[in-house]
Each structure stands twice: as C-alpha cells, then as structure tokens.
Amino acid sequence: xxxxxxxxxxxxxxxxxxxxxxxxxxxxxxxxxxxxxxxxxxxxxxxxxxxxxxxxxxxxxxxxxxxxxxxxxxxxxxxxxxxxxxxxxxxxxxxxxxxxxxxxxxxxxxxxxxxxxxxxxxxxxxxxxxxxxxxxxxxxxxxxxxxxxxxxxxxxxxxxxxxxxxxxxxxxxx
Numbered sequence: 798x799x800x801x802x803x804x805x806x807x808x809x810x811x812x813x814x815x816x817x818x819x820x821x822x823x824x825x826x827x828x829x830x831x832x833x834x835x836x837x838x839x840x841x842x843x844x845x846x847x848x849x850x851x852x853x854x855x856x857x858x859x860x861x862x863x864x865x866x867x868x869x870x871x872x873x874x875x876x877x878x879x880x881x882x883x884x885x886x887x888x889x890x891x892x893x894x895x896x897x898x899x900x901x902x903x904x905x906x907x908x909x910x911x912x913x914x915x916x917x918x919x920x921x922x923x924x925x926x927x928x929x930x931x932x933x934x935x936x937x938x939x940x941x942x943x944x945x946x947x948x949x950x951x952x953x954x955x956x957x958x959x960x961x962x963x964x965x966x967x968x969x970x971x
Contacts, residue, residue, distance in 0.1 A: 813840035816962065817900070820929050820969075824848045825897040828921055830887055830914070831855055831904035835864040841900060842873040852878040852896070854887050885909065887917050896921040899928040903965070905945055906937050915945075915952035928954055931967040942966040 813836060821827055823846035832838045832853040841851045855861050861879050868874040882888050899918045908914040918928060930949070932942055946956060949970055958969040 813837050817841055817844055820898055821845060826895055827851045827898045827900055828896045829853045829900045831907060832864055833860050835867050837900065837902055838864060838877065839867065839871055839873060842876040845876060850878060851876060852892060854880045854882045854889060856882045889917055889921050892921040894923050897923060897926050901928060902931045903933045905930060906932055911945055912948045912951065915949045915954060919952040919954050928970040930970055931962050931965040934964050934966055937966060
C-alpha cells in the first residue's frame, strides 16, 4: 500500500508542491504524523530548507525504513527526524511548543484516539502555530470530519480557513 500512496501517479490529483507551498517556508519546524513512504515528506523537507526541520512519526518501522532510503537518495535525510511511535501515543512530548506546522494529511482517522492525537499535536505547537488537517473524502464522511473538528476544538485548535483540496476535506487550524 505504501508504494501506491507514494506513486507518481498520485500527483495527478494531489500535487505535494501545490499543497505544501502555501503553508511551509524555509526555517520552519514541521511535524508530519503518519508519513508512510514520504509522499509529502520530501517536499516538506525541501521547503523547510537547510535551516528547518521536519519531524515524522509512524507506527510502521518498514515504512520509516523506506522513507529514510528515499530521503537519503534525495539528499534530504539530514533535515528529517524520523521516529517510530509507541502504540498509544505519538511520543512527541519532547516537542512541546516547538512546531510551526502540524501537517496531518489523510492520517487522523487512522489514530486509535482522535482526541489524544489533537491534544498531543496542540501541545507540540508554538504559540500561533497551525495545523493543516486534510482527510480523504472517500474514507471520512462530512459528519466524521466535523467530529474531528470538534475534537480539535477541545484541544483549543479552531478552523481559520477551509482550503479546497481535491478529494479531501480540509481545514487550517490554529
């Protein structure tokens, strides 16, 4: 499945450059939960530049190993902190108030506790930090997305924009 999600064909409906560009700039620290094989991670690493950093967390060691190989091949491995997550947490307590942007693309619905996800993510954000939340419209209904936004609000993350993203339900939270 990881190869399918990282496929160049996916760029036909979800171009990482155009999705990431409005939210990421050089020097930022970006957190990406559930990166898989890095469909967005490589573009995030390019955008943050040599002075920035991307932190990724996944529960699948195999995906992280493949992601590291892709990052190394692209010359971007030194910009990315690759972490294996524990079973019931993202394991990011050390990132408290250090993240400029949480890039949560097609991943929140996979978490065992969506409320825990938003609490941990909110704690990682710097004051004024943001989260780009996007869920696949084919997997997450409008009602489920609104429920996710309610869980985000409980963590004090509120929509400031509803960007249009093909085949996705999306919100920019702050």
